[in-house]
Amino acid sequence: MDADSCPRACRELILKRAGKQGLTAVFAANRPIPGISGENTVMEICVSGEGAADDRIVELAGPEDLVITRDIPLASRLVDKGIAVLDDRGRSYTAENIRERLSMRNFMVDLAESGLGMERNAVYGKKELKSFADAFDRALAHLSKP
Numbered sequence: 001m002d003a004d005s006c007p008r009a010c011r012e013l014i015l016k017r018a019g020k021q022g023l024t025a026v027f028a029a030n031r032p033i034p035g036i037s038g039e040n041t042v043m044e045i046c047v048s049g050e051g052a053a054d055d056r057i058v059e060l061a062g063p064e065d066l067v068i069t070r071d072i073p074l075a076s077r078l079v080d081k082g083i084a085v086l087d088d089r090g091r092s093y094t095a096e097n098i099r100e101r102l103s104m105r106n107f108m109v110d111l112a113e114s115g116l117g118m119e120r121n122a123v124y125g126k127k128e129l130k131s132f133a134d135a136f137d138r139a140l141a142h143l144s145k146p
Helices: 008-021 052-060 072-080 098-113 126-144
Strands: 025-029 041-045 066-068 084-086
Touching (some): 008 041, 008 126, 084 126
C-alpha cells in the first residue's frame, strides 16, 4: 500500500482483512504512519526524495500482489508490470483504463497549474469505505484463485 495518502479507515480495513486471511500487508511511506502494526504487517520506511516511496513499491510488487494507491502515475507503472491495482475508493486500474485515467490526471494537473483547477471533495466516508472493501475482497478472491 502507498500509505502516505491513504485514509486511516482504509488502512485499518486492510490490516483487519490481512490479519484474518494470514496475508502480509506492506505499507510504504517516507515516514512512519501511526497505527500500522501487527502480525504479517510491514511498515517500509523509504528514503526521502521525490518518488522514492513509489520506486520502492514498484520494486517490491510482484504479479501475485495487490497494490492500493491513489497515485495514478504509480498505478500506471504497476499496471505496466502486470500488477493488480486499486485506489482507496475501490476503483480498479487496468491495462484497459490506465492511459485514459493518466491522461485525465495530467489534464487536471495542467488546469491547476494554470489557476483553473477544480475544487476536489476529499470526503472519505462510509460509502467510499464500503466501495473499497467490496473491491478489495473481490480482488483478493481473484488473486487467490489457482
